[in-house]
Amino acid sequence: MTEAQPVAVAVSTVIFGLREADGEPALHLPLVRRVREPHLGRWALPGGPLAPEESLREAARRNLAATTGLDPRHLEQLYTFGAVDRGGAERLVSIVYWALVRTDEADRTLDDVNVAWFPVEALPPLAFDHDEVVGWAVKRLKAKLEYTRISHALLPEEFTLAQLREVHEAILGRRLDPANFRRRVEATGTVTRTGGLQSGVRHRPPALYRSTARQELLT
Amino acid sequence: MTEAQPVAVAVSTVIFGLREADGEPALHLPLVRRVREPHLGRWALPGGPLAPEESLREAARRNLAATTGLDPRHLEQLYTFGAVDRGGAERLVSIVYWALVRTDEADRTLDDVNVAWFPVEALPPLAFDHDEVVGWAVKRLKAKLEYTRISHALLPEEFTLAQLREVHEAILGRRLDPANFRRRVEATGTVTRTGGLQSGVRHRPPALYRSTARQELLT
DNA sequence: CCAAAAGTGTTAGAGATACACCCATGA
DNA sequence: TCATGGGTGTATCTCTAACACTTTTGG
Known part of the structure; x- marks a missing residue:
């Protein structure tokens, strides 16, 4: 061989x-x-x-x-x-x-x-x-x-859950329920709140998150 | 290139x-x-x-x-x-x-x-x-x-659900509930009863199944 | 105050799991 | 008749989807 x-x-x-x-x-x-x-x-x-x-x-x-x-x-x-x-x-x-x-x-x-x-x-x-x-x-x-968190790779270090949801929506080609999406993501433990808020938006300022530090599993 | x-x-x-x-x-x-x-x-x-x-x-x-x-x-x-x-x-x-x-x-x-x-x-x-x-x-x-039916590839044309279950158990390395396994497999529609029964066993003869004819999806 | 999105609560349904129980056969 | 696995029924639990509702900002 x-x-x-x-x-x-x-x-x-x-x-x-x-x-x-x-x-x-x-x-x-x-x-x-x-x-x-x-x-x-x-x-x-x-x-x-x-x-x-x-x-x-x-x-x-x-x-x-x-x-x-x-x-x-x-x-x-x-x-x-x-x-x-x-x-x-x-x-x-x-x-x-x-x-x-x-x-x-x-x-x-x-x-x-x-x-x-x-x-x-x-x-x-x-x-x-x-x-x-x-x-x-x-x-x-x-x-x-x-079943992975590759979607984080398309976003900057800090992001809102709405941004993360938009990534998923763009890839999957369909709308996702914001409430259920939030719960599902938070349950996986793949994101962590930075403590910061995104300001400048004309509605309640959303919390900022980052990808939870973890061993990267290469495929 | x-x-x-x-x-x-x-x-x-x-x-x-x-x-x-x-x-x-x-x-x-x-x-x-x-x-x-x-x-x-x-x-x-x-x-x-x-x-x-x-x-x-x-x-x-x-x-x-x-x-x-x-x-x-x-x-x-x-x-x-x-x-x-x-x-x-x-x-x-x-x-x-x-x-x-x-x-x-x-x-x-x-x-x-x-x-x-x-x-x-x-x-x-x-x-x-x-x-x-x-x-x-x-x-x-x-x-x-x-999420596929590749397990059928390890068995002969006709098989019992117990045989199919044993294949899964051998690969996954753990026991599966016969009752639930049966229902799950039947629900997917990937198997069809041939009408035959396996005889010669010293208990109720199990029904024989075969893989449902369908377009093979090559990967 | 109003619009808009953030975030929480609640309910109904689907699917998985555990396990009780009856059925049909060989020995 | 009994042991053995085939096969059915059913309660419980978990996860998801749908959607009502409250919160907090900018305008």
Whole structure:
């Protein structure tokens, strides 16, 4: 199981961030326009070849930084695609990661005509089988929302429960009852009150929370 | 993202099957003894290099058949490991699948001194980081048991609910209430009564069931 | 005072769990 | 007939969803 193979290995990443759309936060992701064949001119997931001396995770992070200038709060392997007819002439095995970046960070994307954010609900035609890949990533994100606290990775250090709820609403695509959401989150113990209040709003000032310090479980 | 890389790609598989241990079914998996360096003589997961003209899934199935002679009822990608220091001198990316084989099939394993079944609870020291890999696979199996019907893949076409329950008990490592298990399974609609009864037992003959025909959702 | 969202209380329903009890068979 | 697991009934508990209601701010 150690023979060399004429197989190219690349790492790509599906990057999620929240951006305003129609006055409400909506799930977006950055794409890069391909500048060479195959699929020249099409939008694609940021990615590139695996360097011999870096781990898969490092490759994902490096590519992510190189193409978008972003530093993800969450980074996790999604799936490895390796169908024989995936596009180019030679055999390509593509290891896909998915990442979450903070809302405020998502606005600091590198300024490049070949990089742009798109709402997940309205993506352009993508190169290769990247449509399918994005679909998987969205599915995984929704699932993990239910039993982990990855949603914190999309918010700044301090946040209100309403902000956290809006994140969940944007990802799940449906409204959540504020009262029940509050109780459910507080019961999990994943958030802690900072003691501060958010002022400047024209209603009762909401309490600020932060993610409870705990051992991060890498997946 | 299409440059050739000096990286070897291999596919390995964690194969689960049920075998008797202390009169009760227990989760087992087959291992192969390494016949070359590195880790010569150690037990390892069956695997081998990816051939240029086969899909990842095909590679897993081929390797599985070649080393154990088995044909899995369930086969699913688990994770891709690619740390730089994973063992050999050269860089190796290892795509791991996990599989389930039927109990009756598991007894027909190829007769080879370098292939043997071990109970998951008492594995020998494994080559590379295969201990960790097996741990992940077990975790995934337990999780999927709750919300899919993969457990059927470990049983013959027709089975009693007691057999199905024993499968779950063996994997989860704890007893389940027969009455509640029955109702829960029947409520999901994943099983159908064949109309037959299992005779020869010295108590009320249990009804036979089969897995409800339905679109298989590949993961 | 009024609008708006924060935050609390309460009730009804669904699903899980524990366990009592009857049923059908082989020995 | 008895032991054994198959199979049914049922009370309890927990969790969730729905929604009424009180609180606290800015305008």
